[in-house]
Amino acid sequence: xxxxxxxxxxxxxxxxxxxxxxxxxxxxxxxxxxxxxxxxxxxxxxxxxxxxxxxxxxxxxxxxxxxxxxxxxxxxxxxxxxxxxxxxxxxxxxxxxxxxxxxxxxxxxxxxxxxxx
Ligand code: SF4
Ligand code: SF4
Numbered sequence: 001x002x003x004x005x006x007x008x009x010x011x012x013x014x015x016x017x018x019x020x021x022x023x024x025x026x027x028x029x030x031x032x033x034x035x036x037x038x039x040x041x042x043x044x045x046x047x048x049x050x051x052x053x054x055x056x057x058x059x060x061x062x063x064x065x066x067x068x069x070x071x072x073x074x075x076x077x078x079x080x081x082x083x084x085x086x087x088x089x090x091x092x093x094x095x096x097x098x099x100x101x102x103x104x105x106x107x108x109x110x111x112x113x114x115x116x117x
Contacts, residue, residue, distance in 0.1 A: 030112075032059045033105055034098050041092035041102060047085040051092060051102055054083050058109050067116045074113050084110045 035055040042051065054077070061070035074082075083106040092102045 030062045032062050033100065035059075035100065036098060038097060040095040040097065044091040044095055046089065046091070047087070048081045049083055049086060049092075049106070050077065050081060051106070053077070054106065054109060058112070061112075071113070071116060082110075083107075083113075086110075 033055045035052055037052040037056070039052055045051065054074075057070060057073040060073070061067070077083075086103055086106045088103040090103060093100065096102060
């Protein structure tokens with residue numbers, strides 16, 4: 001009985017490792033943002049954050065995993081308009097036809113930038 005349980009545990013362990021080795025954890029965690037660049041959000045952001053631009057450079061990064069390019073594109077944004085200036089008023093999200101949780105996504109992008117700079 002003990003031997004059967006041991007074999008069962010080993011099988012589960014091996015199966016888990018096979019499944020994990022089949023996925024790229026980096027890509028798994030990063031998904032493209034479904035922004036249509038309609039720019040409705042731009043008109044209302046009190047901090048002047050160019051949200052579609054930020055999402056565009058993030059999407060490019062998800063696709064090509066090019067950290068240097070992402071960093072360079074991010075740093076082209078004037079400091080006063082960078083995503084870290086977002087104070088989560090959600091005015092942008094109210095206008096977004098894609099119902100994106102923009103403040104949350106911006107925070108995620110700020111974290112990503114902090115990780116690679
Ligand atoms: S939640 Fe952030 S990005 Fe959206 S309008 Fe407010 S300050 Fe701008
Ligand atoms: S309103 Fe939504 S879909 Fe339109 S540009 Fe802004 S984030 Fe993208």
